[in-house]
Amino acid sequence: MDATDNSPVAYDLKTPTGLGADAARDIGAAARVLLADIFALYVKTKNFHWHMSGPHFRDYHLLLDDQSAEILAMTDPLAARGRALGAGTIKSVGDISRRQRLLDNDTDFIRPHEMLAELREDNLALVASMRSTHDVCDEYGDVATASLLENWIDETEKRVWFLFETLRGS
């Protein structure tokens, strides 16, 4: 499934909202894909935190722990926001894997700078999809979802900055 996914929410789960059915459908679809990417990036960041190696182990291990906590903290508010709009949200790990656009990395050994570079690119891609979700919110005047996204774009750009600077010269 992708951002055009229009999965209807069960009648009993239709939350009353002034934004209307079209907003629930379009913002809900964008939010589900974004949430799947956020979960995928959370697991990848933890994966690299757990499998870090080399002379900068402590710094990188701790950096990725901080970043993974920040990423995980977005999941519940984003899912709840979708439900407040009357849209459905992520149901399972299988649901995540069908919707995610960021790729998993199951490689056995990855060099530390390759891990950081991959996370930098993934966080950049996440910023782009947050911005496009923000555009959908603007179409419907959904300032609440837009405001969540604005903070998360700021945090995500800071993660990119930290990863970029940590990689400088490597």
Ligand SMILES: [Fe+2]
């Ligand atoms: Fe840990």
